[in-house]
Amino acid sequence: MGLFDRWRRRGKPPRAARGKRRRSAQGATPRVAASAARRRQPSVWFNRLLILVGAGVVLAAGGKAWVTLQAIPVQRITVTGELAHTQAEAVQEQVQSSLAGGFLGADLQRMRAELEALPWIFEATIRRRWPAALEIHVVEQLPIARWGSDGFLNHEGGVFHPEREGEWDSLPLLLGPEGSAPALMARYQRLLEMLAPLHLTVRQLQVDERGQVQAVLDGGMQLVLGSRDFRQRMQRFVTVYRRELAPRAQQVLRVDLRYASGVAVAFAQEPAPQEGSQVAGL
Incomplete structure (x- = not known):
């Protein structure tokens, strides 16, 4: 047996066989990746579904809480300020029509306009106080001069017509x-x-x-x-x-x-x- 025959028996396989085996090994990699991706895909969608469900629960709870807060009525009205010509009871009575919306829905701008339309009120400030109270601070008009036959002027030149005193x-x-x-x-x-x-x-x-x-x-x-x-x-x-x-x-x-x-x-x-x-x- 010659040297060439011994090399054929113990040596590497023919070149064609080696190429085929290499192509088989390389072709297995994409199939494994695709299989792994298919295994991961259900878990990703499941996580997204959980997030959506959680967000829906939070929104529903928030909406219910908002509706509950909207339904809370105003239980107390506090009037502060140096009142010489205006009664606190008259201030409270004046804002009753604006309380229909409850504690959060009460129209504070409308209240302020209604109060400042009263003859002796120069400025009104209204604030909400948790859980169900309104604080109203009133600044009365300060007459600086008489105006005409039945009016007064304040420091800004605003004319108001209270009952003459x-x-x-x-x-x-x-x-x-x-x-x-x-x-x-x-x-x-x-x-x-x-x-x-x-x-x-x-x-x-x-x-x-x-x-x-x-x-x-x-x-x-x-x-x-x-x-x-x-x-x-x-x-x-x-x-x-x-x-x-x-x-x-x-x-x-x-x-x-x-x-x-x-x-x-x-x-x-x-x-x-x-x-x-x-x-x-x-």
Whole structure:
């Protein structure tokens, strides 16, 4: 037996057999992967199903809880604030129509609007307090001046018409056409600031349809301010008053400030025979 024969017996199989075996081994890998994927697929869908069922249970429980909370009625209403002209019972009664929705469904904006429509209420704040209470804080109107024959003005120039009470009759009177209240209140407050160092106060402030402004001070002195340059004219009055009018303030009837560089002053009684009026220049 030759060397070649011994190699054939003990050696590797023919090349064709080796290739076939290799192809068989390689072809088995995709089939195993596919089989493993099929085994995993049911568990993935089962997990997704569990997640969906859990989410549904949570949503159902949340919806039931929401419906339950919606059905809780308001059991207590607390009213706070310094109430001098408004009764707490009247505040509670005013909001009853807005409580139909229960604790969570109560219309707080509507309540606030209804309360602020009451004559003496300037501002209302409403808050929910768990589990079934409402807290209402009320700020009452503070009259700064009388407006016309039956109204009052607050610090913002807002007009309100409560029942007239004698305690407010001493307030200054502001008069003007409809819609002029906020601007006139701003002028009134500026007038108070400028007159305070002179120890003078305002009894009446009026603006007419043409925008002409006149003021009457507590001593009866009348200031004619015109329709423009309000601050400049008042500064001129302050200067003239300090220099010339203060010693004779009780005799001054009228000060016309509509001049470009001076004022016209009318006196009730002159200490000496003079004209009934004079012009003071700066």
